[in-house]
Amino acid sequence: MSQTKSAALEPSSIAKALAVAVFSTALLAACSPADDAAEPSVDAPAIAPTPTAADEVAPEPVTPAPVAASGTVGGDGSEIVLDTLSEADLTGANLSGELACSFSEDGQQPLLHAMGVVGSQDPAQGVVKVAGYVEPVRAPGGFDGMTQNPTFTGQGKTIRIEETGAAIGGGESPPRPATLTYLRADGASRTIEGRWQCGP
Template sequence: MSQTQSVAAQPTSIAKALAIAVCATALLAACAPANDAASPAADAEVPAIAPTSTAADDVAPEPAAPVSDAASGTVGGDGSQIVLDTLGETDLGSANLAGELACSFSEDDQPPLLYAMGVVGSQDPAQGIVKVAGYVEPVRAPGGFDGMTQNPTFTGQGKTIRIEETGEAIGGGESPPRPATLTYLRADGASRTIEGRWQCGP
């Protein structure tokens, strides 16, 4: 080959070499892994968003209404009933109440729910008993027998009992009963009112 032909062939060889280099670069670029740094990972943890309160959540709860028991008439307190049982002859005999004359509260013609005795003209408290949920408990009222004849208030451990006459005497005789209410007030705020009759005398 002459020197002229050799010089003419050099540009063609260079062009081929450049073409092969470009193809190789393109192939390497296609096979290389994608750059993860350019975009966040698909499984990256997403920070939790704290729940926001709504208008309904911000409303303060209403105060609880007084607890009442329709069967017993108990209102308020811890929800337990005030149960007053009638007093039997054994209860009255075991109490050994001192006094001259007695007063009692009863529902209709039932045995008494409260029974007390006191001395006429004495300032010593009248002594009485009630039966609360099966247990006989002592109560007292100031002013002896005379203090019991007009809307007396009896007190005992954890309790206050108020008697209030609500009408005229029923019938005649020396000690006729009068319509009245007995209101039992317990130390925890519970109360119960019972309609009945209050009777004082021999």
Template sequence: APAAPIAPGVPAAPASPDPAATVGGDGSAITLNPLSSADLQSAALQGELGCSFSTPTASPLLVAMGVVASKEPAQGVVKVMDSVERVTAPGGFDAMLKGVAFVGQGKTVTIALTGAAPVGGGESPGYPATLTYDRADGAKLVLTGLWTCGP
């Protein structure tokens, strides 16, 4: 069954052709879990507008907020196993729209758009994208899903 969309009116992401697997590093898996409402509330991300990354089976895996037309960094969170971890990216909200690289302690999380056309309609349609989680030990996890930005 498809995952619930991030917000009403946002369609589920297209299915990923291959299951995600951790490659490299010390051999331990990178497991990203969906962020709950409680996770997001306790993170208290600052910003006017936000972006999120979701897959057909997990929604959302990364949430970030930023200020429009600002040089202040965007703030985000990912949930690795049961730990909610903060990440930041330079340039505020505007810098996140077409893909972005977030950094945090021992990790880089990169969002790369893989399609120019949005999936679905509405005020904030999602764009096909990949999320690449690079751990400091060289391990990497790549997921396919949707990058959705807006109010």
């Protein structure tokens, strides 16, 4: 009798065990960390998206300073106009000094003419003709101060002479290749190639 009862209870125990196993599996599945993997960790660093060519902004091109037809650069855009000095212009300037220096493009009519005293510290006096008007300029050191890369100043202007080569030809005062750079007070400039000649 006892054996029959024990055999009848065995299927029931197996069913309960299976039920417990299924329930435990369901609980484990519900508590699985798979859901957590779908959400990023709070402490995980953000990964910036890789920029594309469309996101990149090209730098703005640098705008060069305006250049006038005469070679004037910068300033308000107006040209620096230097005219040649006539004999009447030089006579009217009434420059004093022992020896002269001049800058010209063609070796004849000067764009700048100045005179100074040898061995003197008094400034050399000169003139330029700007847009038809004769205007005074001066350089320190008398005549001697003009013989090598002088700088002249005047109202609203600075003029630099720079020798660029050896003397051309012979004689007591041969000309030298040089540049004249006219700097205006508003920042405009113009450089002219020519010859610088000093002497009697």
